[in-house]
Amino acid sequence: MKKIILFIFTIISSHCFAQAELKKADRLLNSYAYTEAVGLYNNYFEKNKDASPETYLKAADANYFTNNMRQASMLYEKTYKANGTLEEPYLSRYVRSLRSVRDYEKADAIYLKYLKANQNEEEIQKYKSEAKAFNTLLKSEEPSRYTLTNLDINTKYSDFVNVIHGDEVIFSSSRPGAAKELYAWNEQPYLSQFSAQRNENGQLAEPSLYAQQISSNFHDATIAMVPNSNVVYFTSSAIKKNKLVLDEGQNNNFSIYKGVLENGKITGKETVFFAAAEYSTGHPSVSSDGKYLFFASDMPDGYGEADIYYSEIFEDGTLSTPKNAGEIINTSGNDYFPNLIDGELYFSSNGHVGFGGTDLYVSNFSEEKGFSELQNLGKVANSADDDFSIVFNEDRKSGYLSSNRAGGKGDDDMYYFIRKPLTCDQLIGGRVTDKLSKQQLDAVTVTAKDLENTILGTTQTDTNGLYELKIPCNTKVTLVANKDGFIEKSQITTTGDVDGTATEKVNFELRKIEDVIVKDDKGVEKIKLDAIYFDYNKWDITPQAAQVLDKAVDLFNELPNMRIKIESHTDSRGKNEYNLNLSDKRAKATQEYIYSKGIAKDRIESATGYGESRLLNKCADGVRCTDSEHDLNRRSDFIILTR
Template sequence: MRKFYIIYIFTALCLFASCGAERSLKKAEEHLALGEYYDAATMFRKAYQQTPAKNRNERGLYAVKMARCYTKINQTKRAIAAFQNAERYNHASNSDKLTLARMMLKDAQYKNAEKIFLSLKDSLPNDILVKNGLISAQKAVAWKKQGSRYTVKRMNLFNSNKGEYCPKLQGDRYSQIYFTSTRNTALGNELSGITGAKNGDIFLSEKDDKGKWNKPEAISGSLNTEYDEGACDFSPDGKTMYITQCTTDPLYPRYAKILTSQRSDASWSKATELPISRDTLSSFAHPAISPDGNWIYFTSDMPGGKGGLDIWRIRITPAGLGGVEDLDSTINTPGNEEFPSFRPNGDLYFSSDGHPGMGGLDIFIAKTDKNTGKIKIEHPGYPLNSADDDFGITFEGPHNRGFFSSNRNDGKGYDHIYSFENPEIIQTIKGWVYETDGYELPKSQVYMIGNDGTNLKLSVKGDGSFTQTVSPGVDYVLLATCDGFLNHKEEINIGSVKESKEYTLQFPLASIAAPVLIDNIFYDLNKASLRPESATALDKLVTLLNENPHVTIELSANCDYRGGDEYNKILSQKRAETVVRYLISKGIAADRLTPVGYGKENPKTIKKKITEKYDWLKEGDRLTAEYIKKLSNDKQEICNQLNRRTEFRVIRTTYGLFDKNGNLKELPKTKNKNKDADAEIYF
């Protein structure tokens, strides 16, 4: 009787375990259908443990599904163990064995990975991932021993005991760093079914006046939500943020989307979706804006790619987004290519586990040859890359230094932020575009042409500056333009140097709509004759008129209120005519110049820029005699000096453009060899 009772109890336990495994399996499949890989892996593992060892088929099935989920969430060691169990139960396909070998690369088990890759060569002879994986397994140790000029350091200030990834330097002086973090202070209370951690938010750290980074804080505004905000990038002017977001829905899988947010004062607006495609079953993530602002690169699994995740791009136009393009097989592989990012010189950085590398995601560089247009892929080596995942790189201007993210040395697989530097001898041009006698012009555009074939359109930052790397031994011409202003051109020859050097250029743009002061013009006392020191300023005006050959100007001279009306009028007229004669002597056509003497009838109106020097003046003040006479003697003299001025004002912008029949003449033009820039640039 006792024997039958024991058999009954054992049978009941088996039935209970079987029912428990079925319930766990059902929950696991539900989580898997929604892309909740962490929760799915947990339930597959529970079903595996609830299944007797004699049920080899079921155990093998649960093991392989568990392994695939662990692979998705970077639980490398658990994925390896689960795949090995699936092999033990004869439930691992060649595809699973390939994934196991790739996981072993991530765990630096290079010898074990090599054995599996070799065993797969016959069954998968044309598989690129087998071929490249074998190269990785055989060479990774030597690559690590060889090293590189990169130095890498973990940034503890930015990191927490959770995850931080995809840093992005921002600001005119790169004094801001944005990144995603799943730390406890992120919004929301629930843990993600996908990762097992909190959903990420965008955090910001800024440098203080001494150049020290402050403690990161979640960015203000309504951009962060209870959903998962991930990798971000910015438009060249820094006013638009492109961001990855993954929402939560209990009934549907999570598909990542790219959203945009606009900066208003010191905060970011609520993000709205960027309509890249009508495809609602694919993910769109990891946005990266090209340095010229003309393209958005991103990661997607949409149909038509090379396999896995690919990097795609789409043109940004004033009318909206263009068509989507998949990058060619030089970059994309049947593996995963993700996290595109640009160095300001135009080099594309991305992460891949499909190219030969150290193990998991490695950072690669795609460089385009200026002459052939062909793309060359470079692997920057160890320690920038490791056996683990390395991705999400950002640069401090033109320098080969900045930050990136990696899950190296973290037993839980969390990503953290690291700094990097590779000392390079680089030469750069730093330019400022601003209104003559005024402020910076962030809406301006700079074109740069070099005699080595360089043809670029450079974006200007919020402070009116731009920075561009240049090559030694090359002559460059740079043209700054802005709506409502005359063009300004600078030429520079870059020599050879043994250390990094920065060349500084100024681009003051003269307004078309308002009078422009010609500073440092000097006349003899009560005479119309120019003093020699006036030549410098007038020669700059000659250059400006030559750079803008279709402009005619009114050249005006003004006096202060002292002296008789007629005397001042005659003197100012003669002075204006003297300046015009000087310009004509330098080759400027007489019919482009109209001299006018205003005497004292045109008092100066104060611009905001002048108030920075004389804080007792207010913007909009008009320096009339009545206004000046109310001031102290020293302030009166300053105002009189401001009134005694020589200015020019643009009258026409169509001089010489039409023939005698009124037809537009053909303009001289410089052909643009850069297919991604404007078709033609007029100088």
């Protein structure tokens, strides 16, 4: 009997101990001591195979926030199956944990099912669009632009880059030796800021504590410099009299401070006006042109957990009221570590459809147009874990990023990267037709040349007269259209800066040589023009004559190397000397008209009147001829010397 009582007492004691351990785990979870909470939850599950869905959910959160994504996904799944669903934010955490273990199809299916149940058609289409873009990126065999090298100075603790300042890299680290306290979240020391000299291959020398006078026993997280200035912005735990400032929920938040950097020391520390104890402001970054302060915050009325905001930096150094970067950038998850450089906003997010954890993205930004559709930086730059905080060297071809990916030295590691230039091509196309008949011309050779006359591409028109060439972006191009029996024609255009798009169409109208150039019986080439008529005893260019001469001007423009001479003739009626002088004045009037249309003077070798000295028929002095026979001798010849 005593044995039975002892056995029952042992069971009751064991149960009570387990319940006490579970309550302690819950208390640790609520106080953000996730690492210790994970251990207690694991102990509880070893002794209790059938825990409640609520307990599985809490344990899933503890694992999620300590980046144990495999365990988190399995625990979320237990609650999901038990309840048939999960509400936000747990549903999103479940989906993100699945993506982190590369279970992309399952993650997509679960999230789309949730959106459909909530009848959110706009979000469904947005998610499908992002998922399609990601799957294309995932399946792409195109090599990554990025090559990464893990830095020798990384530790088993958290190390992530802040900013490049001259020859120094300033980074955050929880390595021992700076902060005295341990951060309960991950049981590592609080973050402090360090600096290290960089060398030619991107590695960093032995680091030292940076700006020690702003260091505290708590988080001193990130820093940003205003270009061409000694003003800095930095993030620290909100403290007062060396104690953490807590909000109503007993949470300590981050605040952004402003200061002045002088001789390696930061003075004049002051809190930015939009910081508050009720929410965090952090991850400050000043744009490369010094015009904007970007930062992350979970202030009220955002899109999710942490959103990206920006303030204009006025000439006097004051800041504008922060603006939310909007729904293109921000999500229901965490969006942070912004860095605006040369009009491109780089940032990290776990709310967009990505590889898992937080991914690195880029979006173009301008004050007029706002933010463009974002792009995932792709494989290598991103992994299934957290990838964040990217900064660039001055060459924009290399820099540093941070990641807790597998294969690193510890928690977060810093990586030096080299980035290959972006491949960017645009399509130039159009149609080629016969200028006179308007018929489409096939087999026309279209060649593209750059400013150095290097051939960038060549093609031929199809049966519909269409052509298309792929030309590098931001390139000034001369297009030349050529076909036997037609006058070659060229046009200049410039490609844009968006890969894969088409420029405005460049169409050609070609003229048959026989339509504009004739040969006389001696093989001399002449411009084919209608007769040019002058008023009696005058050499002024009439409107009718101008219309004919404009066709000659067109040919000059189409044949930039053409040179001619002008010969003007009269019939035999009238005195020889009179005819000679009149024809010469008409030839020179014709020449001057062509010059007035912008044709260079060296392109007309001479303009000479021959009077009646070169008749084409029998109609000399004393010979009876009809008017039409005389008209044959009244002519202006535009003789082509070279073309």
